[in-house]
Amino acid sequence: MSHDSLPTTPLSLATSDALFTRAKNHIPGGVNSPVRAFRAVGGHPVFMQSAKGAWLTDVDGNRYLDFINSWGPMILGHAPEIVLEAVRGAIGNSLSFGAPTQREVEMAELIKQMVPSIEKVRLVNSGTEATMSAIRVARGYTGRNKIIKFEGCYHGHGDSFLIAAGSGALTLGAPDSPGVTQGVAQDTLTVPYNDLPAVERTIAANDGQVAALILEPVVGNMGLVAPAEGYLQGLRDLCTQHGIVLIFDEVMTGFRLARGGAQELYGITPDMTTLGKIIGGGMPVGAYGGRQDIMDNVAPAGKVYQAGTLSGNPIATAAGIAQLTYLQQHPELYDQLNRTTTRIADGTRQICRELGLNYTVNQVGSMFSVFFTDQPVTDLESAKTSNTEAFGRYFQAMLHRGIYLAPAQYEALFVSTAMTDDLVALYLTACRESMREAHGL
Numbered sequence: 453m454s455h456d457s458l459p460t461t462p463l464s465l466a467t468s469d470a471l472f473t474r475a476k477n478h479i480p481g482g483v484n485s486p487v488r489a490f491r492a493v494g495g496h497p498v499f500m501q502s503a504k505g506a507w508l509t510d511v512d513g514n515r516y517l518d519f520i521n522s523w524g525p526m527i528l529g530h531a532p533e534i535v536l537e538a539v540r541g542a543i544g545n546s547l548s549f550g551a552p553t554q555r556e557v558e559m560a561e562l563i564k565q566m567v568p569s570i571e572k573v574r575l576v577n578s579g580t581e582a583t584m585s586a587i588r589v590a591r592g593y594t595g596r597n598k599i600i601k602f603e604g605c606y607h608g609h610g611d612s613f614l615i616a617a618g619s620g621a622l623t624l625g626a627p628d629s630p631g632v633t634q635g636v637a638q639d640t641l642t643v644p645y646n647d648l649p650a651v652e653r654t655i656a657a658n659d660g661q662v663a664a665l666i667l668e669p670v671v672g673n674m675g676l677v678a679p680a681e682g683y684l685q686g687l688r689d690l691c692t693q694h695g696i697v698l699i700f701d702e703v704m705t706g707f708r709l710a711r712g713g714a715q716e717l718y719g720i721t722p723d724m725t726t727l728g729k730i731i732g733g734g735m736p737v738g739a740y741g742g743r744q745d746i747m748d749n750v751a752p753a754g755k756v757y758q759a760g761t762l763s764g765n766p767i768a769t770a771a772g773i774a775q776l777t778y779l780q781q782h783p784e785l786y787d788q789l790n791r792t793t794t795r796i797a798d799g800t801r802q803i804c805r806e807l808g809l810n811y812t813v814n815q816v817g818s819m820f821s822v823f824f825t826d827q828p829v830t831d832l833e834s835a836k837t838s839n840t841e842a843f844g845r846y847f848q849a850m851l852h853r854g855i856y857l858a859p860a861q862y863e864a865l866f867v868s869t870a871m872t873d874d875l876v877a878l879y880l881t882a883c884r885e886s887m888r889e890a891h892g893l
């Protein structure tokens with residue numbers, strides 16, 4: 453079976469469609485996470501069966517070159533032997549104890565080596581748990597209530613963050629979710645990304661009340677948006693000056709943009725960091741950590757309560773340790789990822805230019821987004837100038853050519869080490885044809 457060609461006949465999605473019909477009777481919207489439902493691009497979601505390397509196989513036997521990689525975790529491609537082996541090795545000793553294990557200690561040591569701003573770390577089961585817990589700790593530590601977040605940044609589905617949230621919440625057009633109380637909402641201050649004076653004004657207007665400032669140091673949840681020159685340092689300085697806990701939400705960028713995440717890439721030291729996605733190698737793991745004087749407020753060392761029946765799970769930590777260890781020992785793969793993704797981004801820009809579409813392609817390391825707009829995209833407002841209908845047509849055209857993109861404009865795409873130059877060439881061919889088809893050119 454050849455793995456390096458794309459389909460030439462229209463896809464049959466009969467089994468996926470039948471499963472989706474069944475799913476809708478039992479699961480809200482037929483999915484367990486909203487963006488999977490394809491609402492932003494039309495059509496039905498594709499149900500997956502298996503994956504290896506750069507390729508996904510769906511329940512109808514169609515194959516796709518994958519640019520989602522489980523929304524980031526699969527940085528080594530799907531089913532890397534090194535991770536599967538670790539999981540196989542762990543399973544025989546039982547799946548959970550609810551008691552400490554050696555692997556949790558090793559995982560904590562590994563995280564601290566890779567992300568030196570973290571002096572103590574707590575493992576949880578998702579990115580959402582990590583960010584919810586981090587702001588609780590920051591509030592407990594400072595004795596203040598308010599937090600500052602940025603329009604278009606997504607920090608999971610905790611109540612405090614569903615105010616001008618990015619990603620799936622954006623696509624649904626419901627940034628302020630029903631069920632989030634006014635009381636919670638009033639403690640979340642929201643400012644535009646990449647606008648330092650707006651942060652200064654917000655801090656001044658809430659003098660002595662801001663516990664934490666949380667952001668994606670490189671945003672992946674309004675599509676990919678990079679921090680402007682000096683922006684992260686400016687935030688660092690403001691937080692230091694006002695005694696505000698600076699939290700980098702690196703659930704997406706951690707271990708991806710560099711071994712030590714965006715904070716390594718940009719040379720900025722946050723007070724706390726939240727992690728997820730890559731950290732579990734595909735298993736449900738999250739983590740939050742940071743300065744020891746802050747983290748020592750977490751129970752049972754301190755009074756800020758946070759717990760988890762399955763936290764530090766032995767199978768999940770086996771997968772996580774295997775993937776992180778590989779990344780730690782192969783720093784050269786970040787250069788490789790960067791080169792591959794630059795080729796993809798440059799190629800896409802070139803195709804757009806040739807077709808008279810001056811679309812904006814943002815890229816940082818192995819993350820990129822093609823915005824269907826000719827404006828530079830630096831914040832949520834500029835991201836929203838994108839033509840989402842044309843994007844939806846492009847998405848469908850790509851899907852039917854065997855390229856699996858994120859099913860919404862406001863998402864980043866992820867490249868894994870399984871993406872070879874030959875596969876990049878396949879992507880570019882499909883991109884050219886799909887851009888034409890989406891715009892009737």
Ligand SMILES: *Cc1c(COP(=O)(O)O)cnc(C)c1O
Nearest residue numbers: 578579580606607608701703704
């Ligand atoms: C995915 C993501 C989260 C939420 O993580 P889950 O594991 O989905 O709960 C939080 N922050 C950022 C930046 C993310 O990309």
